[in-house]
Amino acid sequence: MTVGEQRRGAPLPSGPSTVHVVVEDPGAHHARAVAAGATVVGELIDQDDGSCEYAAADPAGDVRSSGTHRPG
Template sequence: MTAKEAGIMTAPTVFPALSYDDAPAAIKWLTGAFGLTEHFVAEGPDGTVAHAELAWDDGGMIMLGSTREDDTLRTGRCWLYLIVDDPDAHHERAVAAGAEVVLPLKDEDYGSRGYTVRDPEGHLWSFGTYRPASGT
């Protein structure tokens, strides 16, 4: 029997990793606008970020760092989804911090309530009540 089948919570095994042209500013903005918290930040040369880990309230984590000119892993922008219990309050916080609304706060026909915004460097962030692991 697997841990999942037994109902045992396990540590996350997927950690999105993002690059930002101005990673220090991104960390400040993401913690202020979305409520992520700094878990670890390793400074790079010239005020860059070699590696950072921002924690989410359920034990999830997002890693990020400064984009480098020689970065062979530069892949462009991405889209992330994070679960929130109160999407209305979270939306208000993100908009107050200047997040660009891409998809407005709304109730979905599959039972979720959520929204999507763009951060200052173009990454898309969706927040909602849908929990893929449980289907609710």
């Protein structure tokens, strides 16, 4: 889990916390999530630091982002 500021292009709702799951291949992870019926709320985006991520809501409406993590 990582903690930090909301990143550009990440349309996440405001809240006390967010969860970011680090995955090796965000493109494949995104495709599997979409195929499984995930509600994508932030499409895949390449960040300035070289990481790539997207955000999806679970059936309860909780938003989680998934992507690579490139510590600066």
